[in-house]
Amino acid sequence: MRRLAGPAETGYSLAACVRAGGFLVDPEWYRDAVFYELHVRAFADGNADGVGDFLGLTERLDHLVDLGVDCLWLLPFYPSPRRDDGYDIADYCAIDPAFGTLDDFRLFLAEAHARGLRVITELVLNHTSDQHPWFIAARASRDSPLRDFYVWSDTTERYRDARIIFCDTEKSNWTFDEASQAYYWHRFYAHQPDLNFDNPKVLEEIWGVMRFWLDQGVDGFRVDAVPYLIERDGTSCENLPETHGVLKELRRRVDTAYPGHAKVLLAESNMWPEDVRPYFGDGDEFHMAFHFPIMPRMFMALRLEDRKPIIDIIERTPSLPPGGQWGLFLRNHDELTLEMVTQIERDYMWDEYARDPIARLNLGIRRRLAPLMDNDRRRIELLTAMLFSLNGSPFLYYGDEIGMGDDVTRGDRNGVRTPMQWSSRRNAGFAPAEVTSLFAPLIDDPVFGFASVNVESQRGSTSSLLSWVKALLRVRKQTHVFGRGTIRFFTPKNHRVLCWLRSLDAEDVLVVNNLAATAQAVELDLADFAGAVPVEMFGGSLFPRIKATSYMLTMAPYGFYWFRLRRI
Ligand code: GLC
Numbered sequence: 001m002r003r004l005a006g007p008a009e010t011g012y013s014l015a016a017c018v019r020a021g022g023f024l025v026d027p028e029w030y031r032d033a034v035f036y037e038l039h040v041r042a043f044a045d046g047n048a049d050g051v052g053d054f055l056g057l058t059e060r061l062d063h064l065v066d067l068g069v070d071c072l073w074l075l076p077f078y079p080s081p082r083r084d085d086g087y088d089i090a091d092y093c094a095i096d097p098a099f100g101t102l103d104d105f106r107l108f109l110a111e112a113h114a115r116g117l118r119v120i121t122e123l124v125l126n127h128t129s130d131q132h133p134w135f136i137a138a139r140a141s142r143d144s145p146l147r148d149f150y151v152w153s154d155t156t157e158r159y160r161d162a163r164i165i166f167c168d169t170e171k172s173n174w175t176f177d178e179a180s181q182a183y184y185w186h187r188f189y190a191h192q193p194d195l196n197f198d199n200p201k202v203l204e205e206i207w208g209v210m211r212f213w214l215d216q217g218v219d220g221f222r223v224d225a226v227p228y229l230i231e232r233d234g235t236s237c238e239n240l241p242e243t244h245g246v247l248k249e250l251r252r253r254v255d256t257a258y259p260g261h262a263k264v265l266l267a268e269s270n271m272w273p274e275d276v277r278p279y280f281g282d283g284d285e286f287h288m289a290f291h292f293p294i295m296p297r298m299f300m301a302l303r304l305e306d307r308k309p310i311i312d313i314i315e316r317t318p319s320l321p322p323g324g325q326w327g328l329f330l331r332n333h334d335e336l337t338l339e340m341v342t343q344i345e346r347d348y349m350w351d352e353y354a355r356d357p358i359a360r361l362n363l364g365i366r367r368r369l370a371p372l373m374d375n376d377r378r379r380i381e382l383l384t385a386m387l388f389s390l391n392g393s394p395f396l397y398y399g400d401e402i403g404m405g406d407d408v409t410r411g412d413r414n415g416v417r418t419p420m421q422w423s424s425r426r427n428a429g430f431a432p433a434e435v436t437s438l439f440a441p442l443i444d445d446p447v448f449g450f451a452s453v454n455v456e457s458q459r460g461s462t463s464s465l466l467s468w469v470k471a472l473l474r475v476r477k478q479t480h481v482f483g484r485g486t487i488r489f490f491t492p493k494n495h496r497v498l499c500w501l502r503s504l505d506a507e508d509v510l511v512v513n514n515l516a517a518t519a520q521a522v523e524l525d526l527a528d529f530a531g532a533v534p535v536e537m538f539g540g541s542l543f544p545r546i547k548a549t550s551y552m553l554t555m556a557p558y559g560f561y562w563f564r565l566r567r568i
Pocket of ligand 1: 124268
């Protein structure tokens with residue numbers, strides 16, 4: 001069993017570490033961590049009812065330890081009508097009975113911690129389900145004491161400049177409530193009324209929710225939909241200073257109530273980098289935020305065989321305050337969002353990656369990584385290796401470590417949330433239940449179906465994607481440079497080659513990626529490193545010593561290298 005990494009393992013100064021529960025904890029552990037996003041419902045069924053649950057997840061923790069990830073991010077598991085797969089919460093401080101009990105959750109958390117795995121959960125604070133008792137009470141009468149927990153209006157005239165996010169389903173951000181004869185405000189589905197953060201009681205309630213889960217021992221939160229907390233007329237109702245005020249207050253309370261516990265707050269703010277930067281504040285708001293715009297540009301660069309989209313967006317990304325970290329991902333439980341691209345880029349992405357309109361949803365593409373890559377191992381590996389060597393902490397989406405497929409014919413985003421494929425046996429080893437009781441059909445097509453794509457068979461094969469991902473994780477963990485180092489791009493003449501340097505203290509790692517489907521040669525100006533020997537990090541081979549003249553590399557189609565530059 002692993003312990004949560006302490007200073008000896010992380011190599012960080014004792015002075016920077018704090019004592020919690022008898023252990024020394026590195027407060028910036030999340031900068032070295034590899035995250036793994038999973039849906040309890042879809043991961044493993046422990047009680048044979050066809051629905052994943054905490055018992056099943058606990059039994060499968062060893063897969064995650066074996067994979068080498070550090071922190072699990074659990075999608076919402078709270079009681080909910082599940083009209084937005086749990087992002088419509090009806091009770092914040094309980095477990096949906098379909099997934100188990102609070103005791104099952106506690107056991108899971110203890111077992112995860114005992115294995116050195118941290119766990120972050122979802123904090124959906126912008127809205128509740130319309131089935132939440134607060135909303136039921138609020139809509140019951142205009143005089144309800146909870147009326148002010150939500151945002152009401154007699155007309156739809158207010159906040160007209162706010163865009164509609166779920167544009168395929170919603171026509172307005174206002175919905176008329178028959179019961180109380182007024183409109184309520186919602187940025188997502190109509191059944192998800194927005195909480196009113198102008199009401200200080202709402203913040204107190206949400207703080208109560210945070211305390212409840214932090215007291216259970218969770219290591220932090222992925223905070224859902226943070227840009228939309230406060231509305232003001234004449235604005236887009238996004239990223240407002242008052243919203244930052246709410247978030248800073250929550251961070252202050254976490255720091256004050258849990259000093260030294262190294263809890264992490266991660267923002268879901270699907271915005272341009274300059275608009276996400278304020279969510280880090282001066283180190284007093286979020287520890288982490290997802291970098292949304294870089295994700296589609298990785299897919300674009302690969303299709304264009306051109307490094308420009310990636311370099312442009314990273315060079316446009318402001319630097320972070322000390323302790324700040326980007327969360328990087330290729331795929332997650334939502335559509336591959338194309339909100340942070342231009343219309344021309346969006347059309348390009350749709351044309352190249354979602355020619356069939358059924359694969360499109362809102363402003364995005366509802367597909368998993370392997371199908372997007374035409375199941376081409378070289379491209380899957382290249383994108384994953386880039387994800388693991390760029391400047392941030394990587395997030396893996398469950399099933400992508402084995403190259404799972406999707407089902408675009410299923411509604412909403414359900415096609416990328418199908419049962420985890422553990423084996424080629426009955427129900428993919430996901431559930432010892434009747435196949436008709438499974439919460440969702442298994443992927444069973446000839447290419448991506450569980451008979452061919454599953455953990456068990458890949459575990460037994462040294463050449464499988466799973467074995468490759470494990471090796472990648474091991475290599476990343478040899479150094480802190482990927483999680484904590486700076487990044488600098490090279491611009492050799494060959495624009496199909498994307499090359500960057502990660503540096504931390506005296507350590508330099510050179511990453512070279514061939515974005516093209518054809519072999520490429522590249523000449524790099526490495527004069528600053530003359531005398532150093534590149535050591536290829538996967539196999540340990542020594543490459544020719546760097547000289548003052550340009551350094552020539554030849555690259556296989558979609559090939560990549562990670563070199564530690566050894567100065568001898
Ligand atoms: C976030 C979630 C998404 C959900 C939405 C509304 O964007 O990632 O799945 O539908 O919030 O809660």
